[in-house]
Amino acid sequence: xxxxxxxxxxxxxxxxxxxxxxxxxxxxxxxxxxxxxxxxxxxxxxxxxxxxxxxx
Numbered sequence: 441x442x443x444x445x446x447x448x449x450x451x452x453x454x455x456x457x458x459x460x461x462x463x464x465x466x467x468x469x470x471x472x473x474x475x476x477x478x479x480x481x482x483x484x485x486x487x488x489x490x491x492x493x494x495x496x
Contacts, residue, residue, distance in 0.1 A: 457490075
């Protein structure tokens with residue numbers, strides 16, 4: 441049996457949030473409603489999911 445080694449991703453989240461906010465500042469209102477590869481999700485849905493609770 442192989443022992444799994446956890447990958448600590450927590451330190452990456454502040455930088456990810458910063459980059460997501462940076463990208464979102466350049467979106468037009470119509471961009472927020474564009475569909476994504478997640479069939480029922482828009483750009484707005486994905487951004488809200490990723491940033492949920494991470495913005496002070």
